[in-house]
Amino acid sequence: MDRYGPDALFVHYATGNAALLSEPNWMRRLLGLMGGYLGYYNSYSTACAANATPYVYGTNDTGSSRETWQDSKLIILSGFNPAETIHGTNTTYYLRLAKEAGARIVAIDPIYTSTASALADAWIPIRPTTDNALFDAMAYLMVSEGLQDQAFLDRYCLGFDEAHMPPGLPSGLSYKSYLLGLSGDGIAKSPQWAEPITGVPARIIADLARKYATSKPAALIQGYGPQRHAYGEQFDRGGPTLAAMTGNIGVLGGWAAGSGYQARRAYVAPLPASNPNPARIPVYTWPDAITRPQLVGPDSGLRGAASLRSGIKMILNLGGNCLVNQHTDSNGAAAILRDEKLVESIIVSEQFMTSSARFADIVLPADAMYERDDLVEPWDWGDYLLFMNKAVDPPLECRNGYDWIGDLADRLGLREVFTEGLSQEGWLRRIVAQTAARNPLFPSFDELREKAIYRWSYDEPCVAFKEQIEDPDGHPFPTPSGKIEIFSRALYDMGKPEEIPAIPRYIPAWEGPEDKLISRFPLQCIGHHTKRRAHSTFDNSPSMEAVEPQALWINPEDAAARGLTDGETVRVWNDRGEVEIPARVTLRIRPGVVSMPQGGWWEPDESGVDRRGCVNVLGRYKPTPLARGNPSHTMLVEVAHG
Amino acid sequence: MARQLAFFFEARFCTGCHTCQIACDDARGRLGEGSSPAKASFRRVSEFESGGYLREGAGIVSEVRITHRSESCRHCASPACLAACPSGAITKREADGIVLIDAELCSGCPARDKPACLDACPFGAIVFDEGRRKAEKCDFCLFELEAGRQPVCIASCPMRALHVVDSSGATW
Numbered sequence: 018m019d020r021y022g023p024d025a026l027f028v029h030y031a032t033g034n035a036a037l038l039s040e041p042n043w044m045r046r047l048l049g050l051m052g053g054y055l056g057y058y059n060s061y062s063t064a065c066a067a068n069a070t071p072y073v074y075g076t077n078d079t080g081s082s083r084e085t086w087q088d089s090k091l092i093i094l095s096g097f098n099p100a101e102t103i104h105g106t107n108t109t110y111y112l113r114l115a116k117e118a119g120a121r122i123v124a125i126d127p128i129y130t131s132t133a134s135a136l137a138d139a140w141i142p143i144r145p146t147t148d149n150a151l152f153d154a155m156a157y158l159m160v161s162e163g164l165q166d167q168a169f170l171d172r173y174c175l176g177f178d179e180a181h182m183p184p185g186l187p188s189g190l191s192y193k194s195y196l197l198g199l200s201g202d203g204i205a206k207s208p209q210w211a212e213p214i215t216g217v218p219a220r221i222i223a224d225l226a227r228k229y230a231t232s233k234p235a236a237l238i239q240g241y242g243p244q245r246h247a248y249g250e251q252f253d254r255g256g257p258t259l260a261a262m263t264g265n266i267g268v269l270g271g272w273a274a275g276s277g278y279q280a281r282r283a284y285v286a287p288l289p290a291s292n293p294n295p296a297r298i299p300v301y302t303w304p305d306a307i308t309r310p311q312l313v314g315p316d317s318g319l320r321g322a323a324s325l326r327s328g329i330k331m332i333l334n335l336g337g338n339c340l341v342n343q344h345t346d347s348n349g350a351a352a353i354l355r356d357e358k359l360v361e362s363i364i365v366s367e368q369f370m371t372s373s374a375r376f377a378d379i380v381l382p383a384d385a386m387y388e389r390d391d392l393v394e395p396w397d398w399g400d401y402l403l404f405m406n407k408a409v410d411p412p413l414e415c416r417n418g419y420d421w422i423g424d425l426a427d428r429l430g431l432r433e434v435f436t437e438g439l440s441q442e443g444w445l446r447r448i449v450a451q452t453a454a455r456n457p458l459f460p461s462f463d464e465l466r467e468k469a470i471y472r473w474s475y476d477e478p479c480v481a482f483k484e485q486i487e488d489p490d491g492h493p494f495p496t497p498s499g500k501i502e503i504f505s506r507a508l509y510d511m512g513k514p515e516e517i518p519a520i521p522r523y524i525p526a527w528e529g530p531e532d533k534l535i536s537r538f539p540l541q542c543i544g545h546h547t548k549r550r551a552h553s554t555f556d557n558s559p560s561m562e563a564v565e566p567q568a569l570w571i572n573p574e575d576a577a578a579r580g581l582t583d584g585e586t587v588r589v590w591n592d593r594g595e596v597e598i599p600a601r602v603t604l605r606i607r608p609g610v611v612s613m614p615q616g617g618w619w620e621p622d623e624s625g626v627d628r629r630g631c632v633n634v635l636g637r638y639k640p641t642p643l644a645r646g647n648p649s650h651t652m653l654v655e656v657a658h659g
Numbered sequence: 660m661a662r663q664l665a666f667f668f669e670a671r672f673c674t675g676c677h678t679c680q681i682a683c684d685d686a687r688g689r690l691g692e693g694s695s696p697a698k699a700s701f702r703r704v705s706e707f708e709s710g711g712y713l714r715e716g717a718g719i720v721s722e723v724r725i726t727h728r729s730e731s732c733r734h735c736a737s738p739a740c741l742a743a744c745p746s747g748a749i750t751k752r753e754a755d756g757i758v759l760i761d762a763e764l765c766s767g768c769p770a771r772d773k774p775a776c777l778d779a780c781p782f783g784a785i786v787f788d789e790g791r792r793k794a795e796k797c798d799f800c801l802f803e804l805e806a807g808r809q810p811v812c813i814a815s816c817p818m819r820a821l822h823v824v825d826s827s828g829a830t831w
Contacts, residue, residue, distance in 0.1 A: 100674040100676060100817075106817075107817050109674060109817065109818060110817060110818055110819060113672055113818055113819070129721065129723055129725060131674040131675055131676065132674060134674070134675070134725035134726075135671070135672055135673060135674040135675075135727075135818070136672070136674075139721075140721045140723070141721075142712070142719060142721050212716055212717045212718050213717035213718075215718070216717070216718050216719060217718045217719075218715040218716050218717075218718035218719075218720060219716065219718070220715065221715075221718070221720065548674075548676050548677070549677075560681060560684060560690045564677040564680060564681065564704070565677070573711075574712075603708065604708045604709075604710065604711060604712075604723045604725075605708065605723070605725065607712070607719065607721075608712065608719065
């Protein structure tokens with residue numbers, strides 16, 4: 018701190034412990050009290066969604082409550098697979114209820130997911146990174162057949178057609194002009210145009226567009242996988258645009274699309290912490306803040322400061338695995354972390370020797386969630402709060418975060434101000450009291466601890482943007498224009514239409530199906546979330562390995578072309594790295610695409626070949642244009658016998 | 660007919676998440692050893708795929724079908740295992756039809772390479788602990804039933820696709 022200042026200290030993104038009294042929260046509180054640290058914004062999960070959606074709606078809180086799906090006639094799962102990516106506990110059961118209530122369910126995904134195979138009436142196998150071409154073609158079809166809800170667009174939206182544009186702009190910039198090829202490219206974004214891009218027949222695209230436009234109410238629910246690509250921002254602006262064109266926003270059984278964070282969320286008090294250092298980087302760009310801090314500025318996403326006073330010199334990685342494993346280009350990240358001239362100190366707190374822990378100067382033995390009392394909120398849906406009662410003491414030398422970070426505060430002469438004289442239970446009592454002060458029916462601390470759960474109850478389902486639609490004059494959307502912004506003046510003014518267009522549109526991805534590199538590396542590679550792990554957590558669980566061994570998913574057609582058989586060890590590689598793992602030859606993945614389920618622990622052998630299946634070995638470090646997020650599922654690879 | 664409990668599985672809603680299997684392993688102390696025959700799960704989830712893809716222009720159409728099966732001992736009306744057991748260790752309860760193996764009475768069929776009940780069961784529902792030389796299987800979570808609760812596989816199913824069905828007509 019004395020030598021480099023607060024920009025040199027970084028408490029890394031870590032979601033292994035998501036409770037209120039997690040170690041990163043305590044550490045940020047302490048560093049805030051001793052002068053500050055380099056902050057971050059964004060996540061590895063939803064960077065593009067969370068940055069792009071507010072340009073349309075002015076907020077990320079676009080998600081209605083799940084029971085509204087029972088009023089939907091059609092549900093489109095656009096890369097949404099809650100059976101494996103747990104968007105709120107038991108979300109897939111709500112889809113079952115919707116299906117039993119009569120909803121038709123269609124899944125758009127490169128993989129025939131667990132959700133889709135159990136619940137979908139149809140699966141549309143799409144090529145990764147091309148969802149916006151599908152969206153554009155659906156929109157084109159609606160326009161060409163006059164199926165769009167023009168009254169809704171006229172009343173609530175900005176930028177759909179030339180008659181509803183911000184003043185003072187040249188003509189030809191609306192979404193409709195783009196669809197019809199009137200924006201200068203002369204290309205009609207028809208289903209026939211999208212067919213060779215997406216790999217989805219024009220007939221299927223047209224059929225889906227007609228059904229979506231005519232099955233009101235209908236819910237287009239977007240997952241987060243499709244936005245983790247080179248131009249993922251477009252995904253979360255294209256989805257809301259279709260929801261607007263079909264008039265499905267603010268109505269029961271409809272869905273606003275976009276990031277879909279819960280529009281209804283009860284207040285739970287946080288652990289108090291403040292950072293006197295206002296500088297924040299997009300979390301995915303931490304390597305730049307190490308290797309070239311002099312080039313980090315507002316143009317690369319730095320917020321709160323014009324420049325950095327120092328590169329990151331100390332990383333506190335507490336209960337997370339984003340140092341190497343969960344960060345794209347694991348080999349590149351490892352090379353940075355190995356260079357002692359760059360980061361001088363890496364502290365990891367863990368229960369296990371993870372790939373991140375291998376890079377630590379000091380590994381601290383952490384407690385586990387069942388070894389302390391704590392409070393935890395659901396991620397992301399669910400109207401409840403859990404009190405996690407301590408079941409056993411931490412074993413051996415494992416220590417609770419408040420305990421050891423409190424001792425650290427003591428060495429720094431900050432114990433009193435850090436603890437405020439409170440025990441861990443004292444903090445929980447304070448959080449409960451502050452939460453109760455804003456929730457009239459909230460139980461006492463003792464009652465919450467005994468019951469271990471509190472459920473908020475509501476008289477009716479939450480419908481996002483209900484007020485804005487029912488009373489647009491009294492409740493404008495929180496956007497600059499007060500409308501749903503299909504065209505964003507703010508994005509237009511950035512002056513980078515090729516990568517940050519003012520309207521959502523398909524942009525061919527580098528290392529997508531249109532990249533020339535595909536002649537050398539002919540398979541698109543993604544890393545889907547699997548039910549057997551939460552990211553990299555539980556990769557070391559033998560029970561989980563028994564029910565779903567880590568393997569490369571490859572279609573029988575692609576396997577046959579390479580002479581590969583189910584279960585054999587295969588090499589997967591590109592210019593950035595190589596992995597050797599067993600192949601799972603399965604119809605569940607479309608031809609031309611392979612998937613290495615994300616979260617395998619990076620285990621390089623002497624020659625640098627990963628032996629476990631860490632998909633990020635194959636990933637490229639390249640932040641997305643607007644969000645500066647991770648483009649994780651944008652990879653081209655080749656596969657052969659191991 | 661005497662009362663009979665049975666498992667009712669709605670295959671159409673199964674996502675293949677294996678939660679029932681893991682919950683069973685957990686409750687029976689068999690976690691983490693799933694690949695070892697001695698510790699094989701009493702309940703197993705399997706996946707079946709069929710069909711393929713049709714070409715259409717520059718695109719493809721899926722004709723793929725995926726189904727799952729979650730299965731354990733069926734507590735048969737006429738258990739083949741019971742008939743095959745030479746030591747009278749297998750019984751069928753009159754009160755609810757649950758088929759049980761009495762570990763005390765199970766001889767492990769020392770003259771054979773594995774107990775006779777394993778060969779007799781047409782569903783592969785019995786597992787063999789070679790170390791203890793005992794045949795073992797699902798007992799319908801008697802300890803849960805006696806406490807007034809569902810078997811753990813059913814209670815844990817996130818999709819509510821597993822149920823107990825009672826010959827009286829009740830499903831729970």
